[in-house]
Amino acid sequence: MGLGSRLGQLIELLVAALVLAMIAGQLLGQPAVVGYVETGSMAPTLAPGDGFVAVPAALAGPIEEGDVVTFRAEQLHGGGLTTHRVVGETERGYVTRGDANPFTDQDGVEPPVKDDQIVAVAWRPGGEVFVLPGIGAAVTGVRAALEGGQTMLAQFLGTRAVLGTQGFAYLLFAVTGAYYVVSTWRDDGAGRDRTRERDAGVDPRTITVVGTLAVVLVVTAAMVGPSGAQRIDVVSAEFESPNPGVIERGTTGTVNYTVTNDAAVPAVVYLESNDGVAADPSTTTVSARTERTVVLAITAPGETGHYRYYLTERRYLAVLPTPLIDALYRLHPWLPVAVIDAVLGGVVYLALGAALGSERARSRSRDRSSWLRRLRSRVP
Structure with missing residues (x-):
C-alpha cells in the first residue's frame, strides 16, 4: 500500500473519530x-x-x-x-x-x-x-439522519432497544458485520482476480476502529451520562420542619440522596461538592441495576429563603479493582474513565481485529478457504 493510500485511510479515520466524538458529545450531554x-x-x-x-x-x-x-x-x-x-x-x-x-x-x-x-x-x-x-451543521445533519433511521427501525421492529446511544452501537455493529459477511460471501464465489481486488472494498481495520469507537462511546456514556452536577433545593426557614427539604436557618440538616445504577455491571460512585454539602458515605459501590441511599448534610444559611446546592456525582464501571479506580480518581477524576475506556476498547479492538483480519473485505482469493465457503459447501 502506498503512502497516499495510507494517508487517505488516516484522514478517513480522523474524520470518523471527529464526527463520532461530536455526536457522542450531544448524546452524553456535554x-x-x-x-x-x-x-x-x-x-x-x-x-x-x-x-x-x-x-x-x-x-x-x-x-x-x-x-x-x-x-x-x-x-x-x-x-x-x-x-x-x-x-x-x-x-x-x-x-x-x-x-x-x-x-x-x-x-x-x-x-x-x-x-x-x-x-x-x-x-x-x-x-x-x-x-x-x-x-456543527454537518454533525447536526448526520445525527438527525441517524436518529431518523433509529426511529423508523424502532417503529418497524416494535422495540426501543435500537434507540439512543446503546441502540446506535447495536446498529453500527449490525451494519459493519452484515457488510463484512455479504462482501466475503460474494467475493468467495465471484472468482475475481486477487490482484485486481487488492485495493477494493473497505479496509477491515477501518471497521475495527469504528466498531471500537462505538463500544468506547457506549462505555463512556454509561459513566459520564448519569454523572455530573445534581441540583438539591433547600429552604432555610425560621423554624424546624418535618419536611427534609426545609432546614432551620443556621443549623445543619440532612437530606436523603438516591444513587441509581442502571448499568449491567456494578459502579463505583464518588460524591463531591463545592457548596459544602457533605455526603455520607462520599464513596459507594452500587450493584448492577440497583440503587443506594446516601445521607447529605447541608447547613442552611442564616437568612431565610430558597437556596440551591450542587452535588457532583462521578461514576465508573467497576471493571477494574476498586483500589485502582480510587488511586486513579485521586490523581484526576477523568483518569478512571480514560483507563477503563482504554482497557475495554483494547479488548474489543483485538477481538474485532482477530475476527476481521487485516486485509480488505474484497481481497479474498479463490484458493483461500473461508468459513463461509465451507458452510456453503455443506448446503444442498
Whole structure:
C-alpha cells in the first residue's frame, strides 16, 4: 500500500473519530473534544453551526472572566447546554452573556452559574476562541439522519432497544458485520482476480476502529451520562420542619440522596461538592441495576429563603479493582474513565481485529478457504 493510500485511510479515520466524538458529545450531554453552537447568541465570535475545541472543565483550571463556557442551564433553552461568555462573578456564581445579547443571562431568569454546572471551556489560544467554521451543521445533519433511521427501525421492529446511544452501537455493529459477511460471501464465489481486488472494498481495520469507537462511546456514556452536577433545593426557614427539604436557618440538616445504577455491571460512585454539602458515605459501590441511599448534610444559611446546592456525582464501571479506580480518581477524576475506556476498547479492538483480519473485505482469493465457503459447501 502506498503512502497516499495510507494517508487517505488516516484522514478517513480522523474524520470518523471527529464526527463520532461530536455526536457522542450531544448524546452524553456535554461536548466531547469538539462542541458547537446552534444559535446566533455568540455572534460574531461563533456563528450558528460553528464549532470550537471543548476543554473539559476538570482540565481547564479556574474559570476566569472572558472565558467562553458550556454549562448546564437551569432555565435557558429549557435547561439544556448553553455556551456563553463569563462576564463577571458574584458570591453566588458566575455572570454569563452571549456576545450578541444586550443583557446577561442573570438579568433574565437564569441564576448565577456555579462551577458544578460548567462542563467545558472553549480553547482560546492567544485570547481568542479557536473556531471550526460550519462543522456543527454537518454533525447536526448526520445525527438527525441517524436518529431518523433509529426511529423508523424502532417503529418497524416494535422495540426501543435500537434507540439512543446503546441502540446506535447495536446498529453500527449490525451494519459493519452484515457488510463484512455479504462482501466475503460474494467475493468467495465471484472468482475475481486477487490482484485486481487488492485495493477494493473497505479496509477491515477501518471497521475495527469504528466498531471500537462505538463500544468506547457506549462505555463512556454509561459513566459520564448519569454523572455530573445534581441540583438539591433547600429552604432555610425560621423554624424546624418535618419536611427534609426545609432546614432551620443556621443549623445543619440532612437530606436523603438516591444513587441509581442502571448499568449491567456494578459502579463505583464518588460524591463531591463545592457548596459544602457533605455526603455520607462520599464513596459507594452500587450493584448492577440497583440503587443506594446516601445521607447529605447541608447547613442552611442564616437568612431565610430558597437556596440551591450542587452535588457532583462521578461514576465508573467497576471493571477494574476498586483500589485502582480510587488511586486513579485521586490523581484526576477523568483518569478512571480514560483507563477503563482504554482497557475495554483494547479488548474489543483485538477481538474485532482477530475476527476481521487485516486485509480488505474484497481481497479474498479463490484458493483461500473461508468459513463461509465451507458452510456453503455443506448446503444442498
